[in-house]
Amino acid sequence: MKKIEVVIRPSKLEDLKAALDKIDVRGMTVYDVKGRGLQRNQKQYYRGQEHSIDLLPKVKMEIVCQDESVENIISTILKICMTGKVGDGKIFVYPLDRIIRISSREEGGAAL
Amino acid sequence: MKTKWGWLISIAIMLVSVLGLPAMAWAADEPAISSGDTSFMIICTALVMIMTPGLALFYGGMVRRKNVLSIMLQCFAAMALVSVQWVLIGYTLGFGADINGLVGNFQWLGLSGVGGAPNVDYAGTIPHQVFVLYQLMFAIITVALISGAFAERLRFSIFVAFVLLWTTLVYDPLAHWVWGVGGWLRAMGALDFAGGTVVHISSGVSGLVAALILGRRRETGSEPMVPHHLPMTMLGAALLWFGWFGFNAGSALAANELAASAFLVTNTAAAAAAISWAGAEWMHHGKPTALGAASGVVAGLVAITPAAGFVSASSSILIGLLVGPLCYFAVSKMKFKLGYDDSLDAFGIHAVGGIFGALITGVLASKAINPAGADGLLFGNPHQLLVQAIAVAATIAFASIMTFVIFKFLSLFAPLRVSDEEEEMGLDISQHGEDAYNYGEMSSAHI
Numbered sequence: 001m002k003k004i005e006v007v008i009r010p011s012k013l014e015d016l017k018a019a020l021d022k023i024d025v026r027g028m029t030v031y032d033v034k035g036r037g038l039q040r041n042q043k044q045y046y047r048g049q050e051h052s053i054d055l056l057p058k059v060k061m062e063i064v065c066q067d068e069s070v071e072n073i074i075s076t077i078l079k080i081c082m083t084g085k086v087g088d089g090k091i092f093v094y095p096l097d098r099i100i101r102i103s104s105r106e107e108g109g110a111a112l
Numbered sequence: 113m114k115t116k117w118g119w120l121i122s123i124a125i126m127l128v129s130v131l132g133l134p135a136m137a138w139a140a141d142e143p144a145i146s147s148g149d150t151s152f153m154i155i156c157t158a159l160v161m162i163m164t165p166g167l168a169l170f171y172g173g174m175v176r177r178k179n180v181l182s183i184m185l186q187c188f189a190a191m192a193l194v195s196v197q198w199v200l201i202g203y204t205l206g207f208g209a210d211i212n213g214l215v216g217n218f219q220w221l222g223l224s225g226v227g228g229a230p231n232v233d234y235a236g237t238i239p240h241q242v243f244v245l246y247q248l249m250f251a252i253i254t255v256a257l258i259s260g261a262f263a264e265r266l267r268f269s270i271f272v273a274f275v276l277l278w279t280t281l282v283y284d285p286l287a288h289w290v291w292g293v294g295g296w297l298r299a300m301g302a303l304d305f306a307g308g309t310v311v312h313i314s315s316g317v318s319g320l321v322a323a324l325i326l327g328r329r330r331e332t333g334s335e336p337m338v339p340h341h342l343p344m345t346m347l348g349a350a351l352l353w354f355g356w357f358g359f360n361a362g363s364a365l366a367a368n369e370l371a372a373s374a375f376l377v378t379n380t381a382a383a384a385a386a387i388s389w390a391g392a393e394w395m396h397h398g399k400p401t402a403l404g405a406a407s408g409v410v411a412g413l414v415a416i417t418p419a420a421g422f423v424s425a426s427s428s429i430l431i432g433l434l435v436g437p438l439c440y441f442a443v444s445k446m447k448f449k450l451g452y453d454d455s456l457d458a459f460g461i462h463a464v465g466g467i468f469g470a471l472i473t474g475v476l477a478s479k480a481i482n483p484a485g486a487d488g489l490l491f492g493n494p495h496q497l498l499v500q501a502i503a504v505a506a507t508i509a510f511a512s513i514m515t516f517v518i519f520k521f522l523s524l525f526a527p528l529r530v531s532d533e534e535e536e537m538g539l540d541i542s543q544h545g546e547d548a549y550n551y552g553e554m555s556s557a558h559i
Contacts, residue, residue, distance in 0.1 A: 045397055046339055048443060050397070
């Protein structure tokens with residue numbers, strides 16, 4: 001089993017959720033996050049004073065899946081979230097030791 | 113013997129007639145209360161009142177989220193404290209019978225003798241109590257304006273003491289100088305229709321002195337000091353604009369042509385300054401901002417305050433167009449060059465805009481607009497500009513010295529600033545034990 005963490009543009013969240021739904025990926029955890037990478041700082045002005053905002057708002061999604069689903073999920077994310085410009089975000093894939101569904105104590109694949 | 117009695121009788125007759133004269137004159141033209149003027153002035157009083165909550169929103173949106181309740185409560189505290197002070201002592205110091213041109217006497221201490229009959233010296237067609245209330249609202253907003261300069265670091269207990277001392281020792285005498293019968297600036301012929309010197313220069317200059325005494329906020333430079341809720345600031349600016357109609361048009365103290373003229377130039381100057389401030393930003397860094405437009409509105413309203421009722425509509429456009437870029441320069445360049453931390457630009461907008469307004473009144477004032485006023489430089493009377501400059505200089509000197517003395521006096525009893533930890537925690541929690549936004553985040557109340 002794997003955990004996929006993906007950082008995306010906030011504007012892509014709804015499209016990505018819908019696309020993942022179509023390949024039967026429903027479970028996820030989503031956060032508002034701030035981060036920085038290659039994307040240029042954002043300039044803000046308050047009463048003429050410039051503030052350079054170098055932590056930009058992003059959305060982070062965590063998905064847990066069987067090993068064989070990973071490629072399909074990654075290609076779906078790439079299809080939806082890639083604009084080709086810096087700031088599109090990143091995908092991280094981790095191995096996962098255990099999953100337990102708290103309500104039923106089911107473990108492993110049954111808990112997905 | 114007969115002659116002696118004759119003398120006594122004639123003296124008695126003289127005494128009776130002298131004492132009786134005022135009463136007879138009173139009876140001859142007894143001031144008539146006008147229901148039109150009275151209803152207008154009651155509404156204007158309520159309009160000026162809403163400016164202080166408007167200011168609370170205007171300022172509240174500009175501070176960081178951990179200090180929003182602190183600054184809004186300071187505005188509300190001004191409403192509560194000055195309302196009581198005004199009844200007890202403030203009104204009589206401002207508008208009681210003149211003592212040497214400097215201050216009013218105690219004739220209306222506790223508002224004794226102030227009733228429904230008009231005070232013919234000031235407003236002969238409205239109940240005296242309405243005049244008292246109308247003037248009260250000016251006293252409230254003036255001291256509340258200063259809070260923008262020391263936002264995010266002053267201890268609340270110091271604020272309370274400061275409000276009471278400042279409004280009594282600075283505002284009340286200044287109001288007397290400019291508006292009181294016998295006040296020395298009024299006698300000299302200074303034009304200040306609605307309080308450019310009394311309200312805006314005095315509060316702005318006092319704000320600068322306060323900011324210098326207190327020093328900078330500790331997080332300046334280390335974290336972005338950006339407004340936490342600009343829609344709140346926009347709503348505040350809108351309420352200030354709305355209330356300012358009562359402030360300026362109401363300063364005619366009657367529902368008449370002068371009120372209409374003041375209303376027209378007030379709205380026009382506010383609009384022109386919103387355009388010129390946002391336009392200056394647009395040229396300077398490529399984008400007009402909401403905060404810039406809102407700040408421009410306030411700068412325009414400040415600048416037209418002394419001039420309203422004395423200048424034409426086209427003059428008010430000029431005033432608005434000039435004051436926007438001037439105040440924009442003051443808050444975006446001058447403040448950082450000189451290094452003082454006037455948190456929300458009480459000095460940069462109210463003092464700079466107020467000084468500009470007072471001086472330009474001496475240029476653009478015209479008797480064609482208000483025969484009771486004076487002509488300015490442009491209409492052949494350069495002397496008026498000199499009078500305006502003296503009024504400005506006197507206000508700056510008095511307000512800055514007194515504010516310095518008040519803060520130094522208060523610092524003998526307690527520290528003026530909150531501790532570093534309290535400042536980092538935010539004044540909402542440290543001074544009031546409250547958090548403005550409980551949205552259920554795990555780590556709230558910070559920044």
